[in-house]
Amino acid sequence: MKIMAFAGGMRPASVKLSLLGAVVIGAGLSSPVMAQTAAKPAAAPTPEPGEIIVTAQRRAEKLENVPMAISVVQGDALAKAGVTSFQDLGAVVAGAQVNFAGAFTQPTVRGVTTLTNGNNIENNVAVYVDGFYEPSPLVINADLPNLSSIEVLKGPQGTLYGRNATGGAILMNTLAPASTWTGRSEITYARFQDKRASAYVSGPLSDNIRIGVAGYYRHTESYIRLASATQIGESTGGATPIRQAAVRVKLEADLSADIKATVGYNYVHVDDPRSNIFTPRAHIASTVAPPPLRAIDERAASFNGDTYAKASNDQGTLKLEWNVGIGKLTTYTGYSESRQRLRFDNDGTFRDLSATAIRFRQKTFQHAADFTIDAIDNLDLIVGGLYYHDKITDDPFTQSLGINGTVNFNIKGHQTTRAWAVYADATYHLGDSISINVGGRYSDDRKDVDSLTATPAGVAVVGPLSRGDGWSKFTPRATVRYEFAPRTNVYASWSRGFRSGAFNFTPPAVASAWAAVRPETIEAYELGLKTAGRGFRFDVAGFVYNYKDLHVNVASRNAACGPVPAPPAVDTCQSFFSQFQNAPKAEIYGMDTQITVTPVANLNLRAGGAYLHARYKNFINAIGTGLNPVTDTNVINQPQNWSGQQMARAPRFAGNAGFDYNIPMGDGGVMFTGNVNYTDSYVVNNASLFGPLAGALANQQRYRQKHYALVNGTITWTDPTGTYHIGIFGRNLTNRRYRITSTGNSNGDYGSLAEPITYGVRAGFNF
Template identity: 45%
Template sequence: MSYSSAIRAVFATGVAVLALAPDAGMAQQAVDDKAEAGGNEIIVTAQRRAELLERVPVAIVALTSNTLEKAGVQRMDDLGQVATGVQINRGGSFTQPAIRGISTLTLGYGFENNVAVYVDGFYQPDMVTINGDLANLASVQVLKGPQGTLYGRNATGGAIVMETMTPSKVFTANGQISYGRFDDRRAQAYVSGPLNDQISFGVGAYYRSSDGYIRDIGADPLSSADDTDAAPLKNVSIRAKVLWEATDDLKVTFGYNHGFVEDARGIVYRIDKFASPALPMPPARADRRDTASLSIPADSSAKADEVTGKIVLETGIGTLSSYTGFAKRHSKSVFDFDGSKPFISQSKSTNIRQRTFQQTLDYSINAIQGLDLILGAFYYNDKLNVNDARTYSGGVEESNRLRSQYDLLTSKSYAFYLDATYLIADKLFLTGGVRYSHEKRRIAYFELPGIVTAIVAPADKSATFSSATPRAVLRYELGARTNIYASFSTGFRSGVFNPTAVPSPALVIPIKPEKLKAYELGFKTASSIFRFDTAAYYYDFRNLQVGVSVPSPITPGSVVQLISNAKKAEVYGIEGQVAVTPLESLNMRAGASWTHARYKDFKNATGTGLNSATGLNATGQVQDWSGKQMARAPGFTANLGADYSIDFAGGRLSMAANGSYTSSFVVSNPSLYGPLAGSALANRQRYRQKAYALVNAQINWTDPSDHFTFGIYGENVTNTRYAMTLSGGVFGDYSQGNQPATYGARAGFKF
């Protein structure tokens, strides 16, 4: 029996066990999980209603702001250190999450992740601005597995749901400043309180600036006199909310969010292997870790402004919620792809504008005995303009401009969904749901000549995609806070166009949508001091969208993103996490995940091979990736954390540490060495990262008044180094490492 057949058999057995679970008597009403949480209880909104974590038949990592702080989680990049089976990676400028081996390898403006990110109920399509630091957060929920029914578009891998602080009816204020290695300066503050009996407000602000750890070696690589910071970091965010409690049944929240992110680490390319003979030899070219040699400064920055409105109305039979949001974003991308001082290949896109409108309506009905029902609708309209994307050869002066490209990418979609949980017998619940999604995508582009006068013909194409994504779940309540469940769920990611000019408009062909069927068996239990959950899963993936960077067929020396569909992929695994509070002052948590993720049928992949005869890369090579490990899908990951506090010097001393382990995995490019590399290497994947472990730690002391806190922290205290970017192209293999060990001090207050 094959692995997939065995897993399906296990799933079927689980369903049968649940269906035959002993009937304890008369059916009872579903427990109202909207009561205020207390003790060790955690309330989540994974099913678009407030429920106890252990009663939700979905694998979830639920993190409070307190847990995030004690685990040393500062950025979205850090979530993988505390969430089992989760990787937060980078593709160039773009943040790309992976859950259980499901991630996107399509990168560029106009693409979206297949792990959906929501902030305060609003979908975040931009992969650049979500890279900001985590500030002013109340909680983070990582929902594993396809969330196609309730969260819809682009949630084949799962969803990351973030909630920021809600305005308070009493005055509160807190803030913190810190200073760390690489001139890392951070400051944040939050103020909330009432304006009158009905209106309250909350305002949070965050600022961070750092020189970064990557050094441009300058014109003279043997001297540090003209060295500069190659990838400085800056992050600014402002979040404001006004809550109007018009009546006991009507609440209206207005929000404004501003964010700015500058982080070029992912596009500071360092050619360190198989370099093209067109490049200078080291030391004229940077080839050591944490160095760069750029002909133009790298710039990956984005700012976003978003206004939101949320209306919640209690109707007597349920809760009607409306989410209305509009956002505009402006991004820049400037990079030197050859990673050397000579002006060989540069790209500048400094005017990328995006406008997004979204509207969601949810009606959660709980007036029917034994039934929880959700009806919903979603509308989304996104327009992205790439104005004057330039490529250069021999310098960035206008006289060296090869050509300019102008793009328009639009996406209009709507969806309707229904999800119901019914108490079919004592302690036995059946959930069924379905979502219908319809999406229309359009691409239009034209080019203007520079040095190159032969430009491609303009194109204007559109395509429509639609899908129904059902789910079904059986859950049996073994005890008050102990449940077992078996689920079937589906996910859908819309088709997309390659946003790159091609020689003929006839070649502008949409990429097929990706679809996922998922089977899962799970167990959850919790008490006042203990929490444990585990899940086994099997995914059947069709038409996975995979993108790689290849030489441009139009502009020699530049690269483009080429996307194709992996016909079949398969993922299965098992995971578990546990949290224990043996003492009031001691919290411990641990988790582990084993994942087997493979492309099953991908014979026409485009990869970067190696020509062993010349010692150079063979780009654009047709390869067979069938049976190979999917990108960002390490076989084993684990995390371990603890925090402990004691009375000290009249105040309270708190100590916390968190460690994580990741086995070897493909970072972002699953390419093989290929047939030109010789039989011993031909079928091996090239761009693999070795296993590594990370440790964060901190010590804080709070004064007797409980108003002021002082502390020190260390991130990556073991100075573990791994490749944040690892791939290859026409100029050679390139990489850039993660941040080395950092440390600093902080001071904070709260009232």
């Protein structure tokens, strides 16, 4: 029996009309017992040539039918654009970046990013791999050897992917095991002795069981050189070599005609210390060592001892899909253990003054269930829930290392996160043209932390201390979509997002101030147009965000250093820890667009662009790193007014354009590809001003990257049987210099440059 139902919609508020007008017009619901004659749920749409299927609403749908801004990049398109890692995503997705803060990878979507970092901090752009939430900002700094596609969901995902997703969500999908044996492998060699190897094989073990195994390895000598400690301008080798390894195994089994299970094991190892370089470059304090004890070349570094940012992660997953009479029940169960080790030289010179060593473990359990119901006339309904438990433990401690590696003090601590959520989302189709959607999610988070700072002899300096706090939030959404022509839709949406509060993993300088920052909230309005046809696809969206209680990060002097000496004595403390605070408000609005066209056979053109206005509002009590022009040195922990200033990682304009052209030869041919992406001037990761002592420069932001454009290209020959291929490639072909980090401390300004011009060859085969 069919059931008739109706769900009303919510009308988005009318805001920023001048901008938006620029856009062209619980499983308990099912019986635990299945009847053998139960009706099968509606099959997922079968893509026609040029169509793209996405899972942004936790069900398979055509891209143009989903009422939100989504950028989808297929696995082969990443290679064609010269994208070789997760960090390169901004080259093909307008309005997105992947950035660093220290060793931690931090995605940005439409100017929403996090300026807090640490072992215990989850990003506010959520990352999912095959439907499983990935909390670690270290582990996501890795390539996936069997990537099928990436979906970038722009805007707050408060309902369906709502855990810490105020900026959006990135869904990374790997290849499903194949029903016939298939495989591929590739080796790559590039400048800076960048050696990579990947392989993937998949096929049936029996009529009902399929397997897929992927492996990846990378090792490269660093483009950042280790300066000579005796000869100015000379170097002695690579300073920050990158090592990566990954193994991903999927075993898929048809347990019955209606139940499918996918068991996965994933191992990832990453060591990428490029952003852990603290060598002062400008406004250098008089206490800092002169050359050659300090590197002067911007692509060189100086430090004592090892510098590394290592993360290893073992994860086991189980996905169950159960077709019942009125829909499909899907469960996701995952457990992972991460071991993460960081070490860096705080003063960034060859003087053995100060370093920090961090070792910790992270154990994460997650279980989620989605029940999609499609047996109700004209209604797509999904209900679900999530349980999440995460524990981080210093393993065994964080150390502050003084002269000659002497341990100044140890910090031991734990953080436990317990969270759960329930959600429901319904889309009602009014005839063939109009769809109305309403949904909501209730989230509850609890965090408990403890910490002890002690001398090597075990004498407590700060603590033992413990804190705890919890937060809950309801985040709804509502959309309306109108299809006024085949595969052509306009939509309007309203949604809210939520990021839970957070603690510093270690107490600030004043232990009594150890408290969690308030949760972030965001309210978003969006209007968009999507259209697609044979040989083309186009979409455009305008959006307005009201953003509150942003999490920002400031440097705090460690209390273990003792009291600050009175002038004119010099403060020799080299130990600073992150201290979090809330920025009261921010205003974000803008527009992004993308287009792909196939004007003639074998030629594909693509382009995208994003305009963005992102400014802090009423942020009069910001803490920044200012400049004293009299001494030409930095002033840390300086009160500043950031009201009206550009938010970090939010360029006013960014865009990309690319092509691929194939000259066919049987099943192979010669493929030419090219891609260029442009980024306007922006704040890299520290929005500090020159400050009130700097005169005419007082209200200018210090750590800005000038505009730049990157050009990538490839030429690949594939033999006429389609089995073998060999090619050449180049990245950053115009050799533009730009920074992946830029900030400062009491020693001076420091940061790391991105990779210069790089070129290489690759070869592989398929079967």
